[in-house]
């Protein structure tokens with residue numbers, strides 16, 4: 544009852560499941576005997592903004608084991624700062640659960656591509672949930688769906704010539720070692736720098752969820768062919784050899800990256816079936832360019848470019864393979880900075896970024 548004798552009530556849609564649409568109101572007065580007497584009715588149409596969104600599966604690719612999740616008509620009273628899509632297959636509980644970040648498209652929808660490679664290559668039913676992140680950073684559920692995925696059979700590894708398999712395993716080959724110091728200038732030997740940089744790259748890759756296999760983790764001599772033998776016996780996807788350069792002129796400086804160039808005069812000894820495989824060469828090219836450009840961007844070093852040679856480790860390794868020359872020890876400036884932890888850290892970060900760019904391009908992961 545109001546001061547002027549009218550009666551009033553405020554109706555909240557939140558008491559009606561937040562529904563939009565036609566609302567009916569009927570009015571009764573209650574007399575002294577407790578009897579209800581109808582006085583009439585009114586209708587009103589409400590358009591309520593509530594948390595909602597539509598999850599649609601698109602481009603379910605049975606050859607690649609990938610599908611897109613597209614999110615349209617997304618609304619939330621508390622705002623939207625992001626969209627995350629947890630996905631898991633119904634095999635072995637949620638052991639393959641991944642929270643995928645969806646990206647906003649030009650048309651206002653959100654999209655993310657999911658690959659069976661991120662879900663243990665499981666085939667069968669995948670559960671897809673939709674969460675938006677509101678302005679306060681809270682995740683709010685807006686829906687769920689599922690999709691039947693056919694994952695291609697992925698067996699073996701690039702180290703066996705299965706170049707469409709990605710195991711997230713990287714082989715790192717610190718150059719030289721033991722009685723072979725490599726280049727040696729200003730009291731600094733190449734073999735110790737390559738090991739120091741390798742250990743930084745290894746730690747960073749492992750922190751990113753990669754497994755790392757190495758030729759050596761101490762000051763040991765390993766024969767060149769044995770390095771490739773070890774890589775070919777692993778399940779690694781790529782081979783990255785780490786070296787420091789030297790030149791006759793102390794003026795020469797900069798970074799260069801090599802991948803394999805077949806030469807008839809240097810036939811392969813243990814990798815005849817794969818050394819000149821065009822897929823291997825093309826993937827080596829991609830890897831070399833990804834790491835080289837990342838290194839140049841990060842260091843500002845002189846760009847000596849991507850080059851091709853028939854180095855033994857590049858020839859005899861079955862996986863896509865590159866050899867990095869991270870600077871000239873024969874140049875006093877480069878030698879000085881190569882020994883600092885700050886510069887080694889910059890190099891390691893750049894190598895990891897290049898490797899990640901390679902995986903994104905080649906494996907859709």
Ligand SMILES: [Zn+2]
Pocket residue numbers: 718719725726733786787
């Ligand atoms: Zn070397």
